[in-house]
Amino acid sequence: MRAPRLRTALAVSAVAALALTAAGCAASKRDPEAPKKDTLVFGVAGDAKVLDPSFASDGESLRVARQIFETLVQPEEGGAKIVPSLATSYTPDSTGLVWTFKLKSGVKFHDGTDFNADAVCFNFNRWFNYSGLLQSPDVSSYWQDVFGGFAKSESPDLPPSLFKSCAAKGADTAEITITSVTSKFPAALALPSFSMSSPKALKDFEADKVGGTAENITYPKYATSNPVGTGPYKFESWDTTNKVVKLTRNDAYHGNKAKIKNLHFKTISDLAARKQALEAGDIQGYDLVAPADVKPLQDKGFNVLVRPAFNILYLAINQSGNPALAKPEVRQAIAHAINKKNIVDSKYPPGSTVAIEFHPSSLPGYNESVTKYDYDVAKAKSLLAAAGYANGLTLKFHYPTEVTRPYMPAPKDIFELISADLKAAGITVEPIALKWSPDYLNAVTSGKNHDLHLLGWTGDYADAFNFIGTFFSRAKDEWGFNNPALFDQFKKADQEPDVNKRAELYKALNAELLKFLPGVPIAHGPPSLVLAKDVTGVKASPLTDERYATAEFK
Structure with missing residues (x-):
């Protein structure tokens, strides 16, 4: 995941920080009924760009997307091997061109609508039929990197599309046809940019109404304030002034529920300031630890997780x-x-x-x-x-x-x-x-x-x-x-x-x-992230695919 083509995320208010501190002080062995810590604030180096993952190619946007959305396949936790996610299995026919995806049943989007094969095809057909500014490489970069062109490509530089069609063969079976055998399929479907969005929300919030110019793109409400997926966290708010994205637990999640109720991503662009915020208890983790800070943080009891160099x-x-x-x-x-x-x-x-x-x-x-x-x-x-x-x-x-x-x-x-x-x-x-x-x-x-x-x-x-x-x-x-x-x-x-x-x-x-x-x-380089002394349950990923639903305060 790159930053190429990339071109917004986070700060918790003083009131929230004080509330979190108070909750931590109140919880004690002598008071078993005291409220537990319910908010994990993670410090990030830069703002997210956009909350619609199909428009995202920068790491901070994708970090948020991974908590809200899910994909048909995903990297195994802590590794790079591709494993099932919303799809329980995926098999090609003898030509390698027609892939059958069996889907999990009983999965709901955050708006209460059903995830099913029709939703899968809606998403693929949406991406395939992008037009105008949506075909800008700064908007649909991952689609172009993986699938090439569109149903009607508007640039002669775009190659023919790898995607051909998607058909729902019953609620739990989606059949995706591609135009040539490729190393990218289905592995690339693990990218957050190919997350499943609610068709209803995409229509209600006019997700494809991108405006502005190629040099100054403006995004619609779906991409800034109404992202709807199936993941363990759902979107709460994005304060672009104070630079904080707030998520809250999806209590209707089809899998194991998130252990911590609220997850916030707060932008602290200065690396030294992120470290100070962690040590002061203002945040409970941050990414991209300075090499010289790894051992000192470990010596102080913080949980430093080192990713394999990938x-x-x-x-x-x-x-x-x-x-x-x-x-x-x-x-x-x-x-x-x-x-x-x-x-x-x-x-x-x-x-x-x-x-x-x-x-x-x-x-x-x-x-x-x-x-x-x-x-x-x-x-x-x-x-x-x-x-x-x-x-x-x-x-x-x-x-x-x-x-x-x-x-x-x-x-x-x-x-x-x-x-x-x-x-x-x-x-x-x-x-x-x-x-x-x-x-x-x-x-x-x-x-x-x-x-x-x-x-x-x-x-x-x-x-x-x-x-x-x-x-x-x-x-x-x-x-x-x-x-x-x-x-x-x-x-x-x-x-x-x-x-x-x-x-x-x-x-x-x-x-x-x-x-x-x-x-x-x-x-x-093997980058590190660090979590507070009392935060456990997160596995470092070589793909920066950390999932914070498994985090908990100990």
Whole structure:
């Protein structure tokens, strides 16, 4: 889950904080009838963007969506393997094109309407028939990444749709037909962006009435104040002034009810301030713990949960914005100029590794034999000279502010280290710092006015295509190149049904990518989240798919 294309979330009022503290003080062994703590406040680094998961691609929006909504399939708790969720089983026919999903019975949306096969098809047909602004990559990015085009695609750059049709074969059976065999299906249906929404709520709150322009999108009420799913928590309010999203327990939930009644996501953009809020008891958890804070927090008795590294930070190189960057020698010079080990050693937590390609080593298709660009300033200078830039080169370098990502624990610090490395090799950078959402994400994923930028990805499911295919399987403004031969290789790999053969195709693709060098892979880091001393029951997920319905105060 990435932040690409991404472009709103949270602060609890003083009254709520005081009420929570009072509840904690009142609960004691001498007073068994005293009220228990009923609110978990989780501190997040940035605001959510939108509450309709089909429009979301940023981590904070998806974090909220995971508590309100459910998908047909989901990652296993604490892992990446795909398991049933609202679907109890999912089987293909002999062609691999027609998938039958058996559904849980007795499930209700938060508005009391039935979840069934008709609801499944309503959601799929809604996404497939998006038009106008809904086809903007900033609105329906995950649909486009996974399914490609629409029923009537309005851009010639969109490929044919992977989705063909959905049919209800009884209340508990949905039949989904796709147009080609792919590694993405059904695994990608675990993405929160493909959550099941109430058809009634979608119609009542005019969910598809997106307004504004491609540069300044405005969202309808469903996406800002009326999201309706089937999950263990339901939406209560979103205070965009104080930056807090409030959820409350769904007492009609079809599974195990949430153990804590209220769940709030509060934006505290400064990492040190999040730590202080936890220690003061103002919040009961936060994400993306600073590497240097892990052991001190553990020593104080806080519950630090370390996720397995399932991510990538990269330096993207936009070949269309500056003619110099279209030259392979210049891209190679940039790669040789960066001291990646220094970045990992100084800015990442223990267990982090230098990246040599664009996905983690745990995925089939990882290739140890790719071209490696060791730190070598002299070689970087000679490559620049060979490209005609012996006297140096000036590049625009974007980096984000007001954010911490699992793959990017200290954006400004990492930017400064890379800038110094580039300067030593003869490349001067013009720093451009922008607020993460929407300014930074808009700037670096669209248009030509960017040369270098930092971005990354946390995997959505356990397949290499989810990383390298998301980045490089078709032309994108972020990278600014068009390579039909490379795109054809991706198509072949994605459509290979044999997993072992597919892994070999991914290995070949990784080798090709590191020769072509569209950007520089930097690091893989195991990010941490921390919970209060008395909060237990949450499992860390490599996909950042933590489920807070299992949390409880002890």
